[in-house]
Amino acid sequence: MEHLVIRPLNNEDASKAVELILPIQQIEFNVPVTIDDQPDLLDIEACYHRTGGCFWGAFSGGQLVGTIALIVTPDNNGVIRKMFVKKEYRGKEAGIAQRLLNTLIKYSEHNGVIHLYLGTVEALKAAQRFYERNGFESIPKGNLPKSFPLMAVDTLFYSRKL
Known part of the structure; x- marks a missing residue:
């Protein structure tokens, strides 16, 4: 695998994020979600950065191969969103998901x-x-927490104290 670069994404990167995330959701995992259900992907800066959070992308050879995002709520809780890694880049060997999560933590x-x-x-x-x-x-x-922004498709929930 080529050198991996993890950097914050902004609104100029929105189309790349959509191109990575939607096929994983819809085709690979058959999650009934569309871009209309995820307006956050079209305004990364308002939905993530302005909360005090961030939206990161992992790039290999200039190609976006993974994402993770953080919303910070007014009560100082963090909400992890948009954790996706392109299929051929998954697994412990590549370690992309782990590096993305470590960056967020x-x-x-x-x-x-x-x-x-x-x-x-x-x-x-x-x-x-x-x-x-x-x-x-x-x-x-x-x-x-009451401040947790629910997604209609989510059925399982996790927490971790920092």
Whole structure:
């Protein structure tokens, strides 16, 4: 694999993010979600950066191969969104998902985030194992903070104290 670069994405990168994320959601995992359900992908700066969070991309050879995003809520909780890695770049060998998550955790700790939360779907078994290996615990939907922005498709929820 070529040298990996992780950097913040902004609105100029929105089309690249959509081109990576939508096929993974719709084709690979059959999640019934469209771009209309995800306006955050079209205004990365307003939905992530302005909350105090960020949206990162992993680039290999100039190609976007992975993403992760953080929303910071007014009560200093972090919400992980848009964790996707292109199929041929997944796995422990490449380590892209781990590097993206490490980037988000380091940023969160540096910026006073006290707790991380995320939602996912039942079909994403590997993602669930990945989060559990990284210290996230499954929690009932009712235990999410009131500030957690729910996504209609999410059915499983995780949290990790920082």
